[in-house]
Amino acid sequence: MHPQAATLWKGPQWALALLLAALTMVGPFSIDTYIPAFSGIASALHATPVQMQQTLSAYLFGFAFMSLFHGALSDSFGRRPVVLCGMAAFGLASAGCALSGHVEQLVLFRALQGISAGAGIVVSRAVVRDMFAPARAQKVMSQITIYFGIAPTIAPIIGGGLLVLMGWQSVFWFLALVGALLWLASWRLLPETLHTSFRQPFQVRHLMHGYRQLCASPRFLLLVLASGVPFNGMFLYVMSAPAWLGGHLGLAPTQFFWLFLLIIGGIMSGAWISGWLAGKVAPAAQIGLGFSIMAAVAVLNLLANVFFEPRAWWALPPIGLFSLGWALVSPATTLLVLDLFPLRRGMASSLQASATSVANGLVAGLLAPLVMDTPAGLAAGSLGLMGVGLVAWVLLRLRWPDVGRELQRH
Known part of the structure; x- marks a missing residue:
């Protein structure tokens, strides 16, 4: 935590949370705004469905790869420079997407979008812990999650409207504008939250030692699995939405x-709820409650889809309840990840974001096509993904019973 953290941000806490949430929104916005334009892009660029899928995969794997380094760079050079460079590169890559005349060019610039977009979400998590003590950090993380939740709702609406009104290129010009505005807001408002005494040497040997230290920690790896994989229990339904909503329901x-x-x-x-519980209930209890909700919902969802013909009125609400459970788990597990190695919070955030992005890519590219043909297959896939996170959490608690048991203080 920065020794002068109380003086770095003069405005209200919600305003900082809003700025950090906007930076984390870049990732989902880059996906959800252009998905409605799939058919328009394919028609304009004479692209096959496989090529269009490559534009999504290139983004996801570019995001996953560079997310390994955003946090490590911010541990060495500071949080602000990484965010500013990331937003500038994102804006330029978005402009490149808009100017693409062939699908191969679009795939390239989508990969560059993914490489740069991760700076926002990775560094924002580290900034929160730089600025706030654990309980307050969880409140801010919860506020960020609330704001972040708006993105998947409005992004497809914006993308679809722009496609109809001005064509598919306007979607990427809009993303270029988002990148420019976030660069300006970060340049004007975002403080440097990494104290100079906490900066790590930018040396290959030192970086490799850090990566080995984190990746060799079973505690860290189990927390990453517990925090990142369960999200895909609902992401699977999002990626399968046309087949599930249109075909099955x-x-x-x-x-x-x-x-x-x-x-x-x-x-x-x-x-x-997570923000309200921060400082009142120990993180382990909050995480346990979230996993209990997800597990109960996922099991009931599978049983219902096995024995009954799915209907929208009962098939949709379980996904919303599952997402509530995940939102209870995410802020607390993320902070536990960041606090395992206080001097390498950026690197820890990088590895967490990269692992989550790889899981998202595998779900979108491999699992969704395998299970989307049947409602029961989707429900089983969702249960299995949640189960990976639950098993990781149970193993973590069995090996280290004290993890998350202490009440966080302001």
């Missing part, structure tokens, strides 16, 4: 918003 595209509305409502409700 018989909803029209104009009714797809119900899924996103329930997910966002669940995330925002869970994040609010």
Whole structure:
């Protein structure tokens, strides 16, 4: 924590949370705004479905790869320079997407978008812990999650509207504008939260030692699994939305918003509860409650889809409840990850974000196509992904019973 943290930000806490949330929104915005333009881009660039899928995969794996380094760079050079460089590169890459005349060019610039977009989410987590003691940090992290939850709701609406009004290129010009505005806001408002005495040497040997230290820690790896993989229990449904909502539930595209509305409502409700519980209930108890909700919902969801013909009125609400459970787990586990290695919080955030992004890419590219043909397959996939995180958490508690048991203080 920065020794002068109380003097670094003069405004209200919610305003800092809003700025950091905006930086974390860059990632989902880069996906959700352009998905409605898939058909328009494919038609304009004469791209096959496989090539269009490559534009998504290139982004996800570019995000995952560079996320390994954003945090480490911020541990050495400071938080501000990494955010500013990331937002500048994101804006330029978005402009490159808009100017692409061939799908191969679009794939390249989408990869560059992914490489740069991760700076916001990775560094923002480290900034929170630089600025605040544990309980207050969880409150801020919860506020960020609430704001962050808005992105998947409004992004497809913006993308679809821009596509209809001005064509597919306007989606990427909009993202370029987002990058420029976030660069300006960060340049004007974001303080440098990493004290010079905490900076790490930028040397290959030192960096490799840090990566080995984190990756060799079973405690760290189990926390990363517990914090990142369960998200995919609901992300699987998002990636399978056309097949699930349109094919299995018989909803029209104009009714797809119900899924996103329930997910966002669940995330925002869970994040609010997490913030309210911060400093009152130990993190382990909050995480246990979140996993209990997700496990109960996932099991009931699977049983219902096995024995009954799915109907929208009962098939959609479980996904919203699942997202509430995940939002209870995420802020507390993220802070536990960051606090394992206080001098390498940026690197820890990098590895956490990279692992989550790799999981997202595997779910989108491999698991979703395998299970989307049947509602029971989707429910089983969701349960399995949640189960990975639950098993990691149980193993962590068995090996280190004191993890998260202490009440966080302001």
